[in-house]
Amino acid sequence: EDKVVQSPLSLVVHEGDTVTLNCSYEVTNFRSLLWYKQEKKAPTFLFMLTSSGIEKKSGRLSSILDKKELFSILNITATQTGDSAVYLCASGGYNKLIFGAGTRLAVHP
Amino acid sequence: GAVVSQHPSRVICKSGTSVKIECRSLDFQATTMFWYRQFPKKSLMLMATSNEGSKATYEQGVEKDKFLINHASLTLSTLTVTSAHPEDSSFYICSARLGGANGYTFGSGTRLTVV
Numbered sequence: 001e002d003k004v005v006q007s008p009l010s011l012v013v014h015e016g017d018t019v020t021l022n023c024s025y026e027v028t029n030f031r032s033l034l035w036y037k038q039e040k041k042a043p044t045f046l047f048m049l050t051s052s053g054i055e056k057k058s059g060r061l062s063s064i065l066d067k068k069e070l071f072s073i074l075n076i077t078a079t080q081t082g083d084s085a086v087y088l089c090a091s092g093g094y095n096k097l098i099f100g101a102g103t104r105l106a107v108h109p
Numbered sequence: 110g111a112v113v114s115q116h117p118s119r120v121i122c123k124s125g126t127s128v129k130i131e132c133r134s135l136d137f138q139a140t141t142m143f144w145y146r147q148f149p150k151k152s153l154m155l156m157a158t159s160n161e162g163s164k165a166t167y168e169q170g171v172e173k174d175k176f177l178i179n180h181a182s183l184t185l186s187t188l189t190v191t192s193a194h195p196e197d198s199s200f201y202i203c204s205a206r207l208g209g210a211n212g213y214t215f216g217s218g219t220r221l222t223v224v
Contacts (some may be wrong), residue, residue, distance in 0.1 A: 005178075034212045042202050042215040043153070046195065095141060097213060099153045108130060 004091050006100035010053045013079055014108050021074040021103045023089030032092040033065050033072045038102070039085045044072070046087075079107045111137045113209050115216025122193055122223055130188045130219045132203035139205035140188035143213070144178060148201040159186045193223040 023069045025033065032050045036043035047056045049065035049072060056063050060079075065072045076083055086102040112135040122128050132142055140161045145153040159165040159180035167173050173195075177189040190197055203216040 032212070042218045045212045045214065049211040090153075092213075096155065096158065097143065097204070098155065099145075101152045104150075 001093070002098045004094060004098050004100035006087075006089050006090065006103050008103060009101060010104040010106070010109065012106045015078055015080055017079050019079060019105065020078045021076075021087050021089075021105070023072045023074070023100055025070050025072075025089075025091040025098075025100075027093045028065075028100060029089040029093045034092060034097065035039060035063055035072075035074050036088040036090065037085045043088055043101055070073075076105075079105075081107050081109055083107050086094045111135075111205070111214050113139070113203060113205050113214050113216040115203055117219055118217060120222070122207040122221070124194055124223055125192055126192045127189055128193055128221060130201055130203075130221075131168060132186050132192075132205075132216045133190075134184045134205055137205075137207070138183035139186070140183060141206055143195065143206075144176075144179060144186075144188050145202045147202060147218075149200075154218065155204065156188075161186075163165045179213045193221070195223045197221065 004025045032048050034048045035046040049062045052067040060077045063074045084107045086101045086104050089100040090097045114133045129149045142159045144156045146156050147224050156171045157167040159178045161180045161183050165178035180186040200220050202218040204213045206213050
């Protein structure tokens with residue numbers, strides 16, 4: 001059965017801290033690994049990873065995929081209160097996305 | 110960028126009635142639309158995949174007769190919750206796959222409350 005497992009499920013940090021969110025996956029016909037940020041409504045796209053070892057960066061956020069270990073991490077440096085959200089990892093098989101349970105991040109001033 | 114417009118954003122209905130949720134791709138053609146359900150503080154659960162011009166593919170455990178999906182055109186997919194019950198209350202989100210490195214785009218979601 002396809003599955004995506006995220007850890008930790010929740011995290012509380014202070015502004016300025018760096019956080020690492022983890023995602024492991026077992027998906028048939030794997031094609032891509034995606035990260036989303038969800039605040040109150042629909043998820044917003046962060047990254048899509050298809051190749052191992054190539055880091056993608058967007059401002060203070062970065063992500064990398066290890067296809068051998070079936071694992072991805074999302075790093076957020078110098079966290080801000082606006083980073084508080086649920087971060088979802090999803091693995092794309094053939095025309096299908098399986099989501100992990102999410103990591104709920106709370107950044108306190 | 111590619112936008113999926115979903116409405117209504119919120120609906121309250123009585124038990125036994127049916128509710129239709131629409132998702133429109135505004136500036137691209139979506140041959141495939143995905144429908145998810147999300148319970149409070151839980152992740153998105155894929156319910157079904159709708160394909161333009163053909164029958165939807167439902168995930169295991171999702172009742173086809175209860176959650177009717179229609180994808181009549183390249184820009185519109187609908188989910189109808191039939192004979193709604195309070196346990197159907199949830200957040201429903203549609204999504205369309207984009208080409209290239211852009212992943213998937215999501216509608217803004219519909220919060221359904223059945224009373």
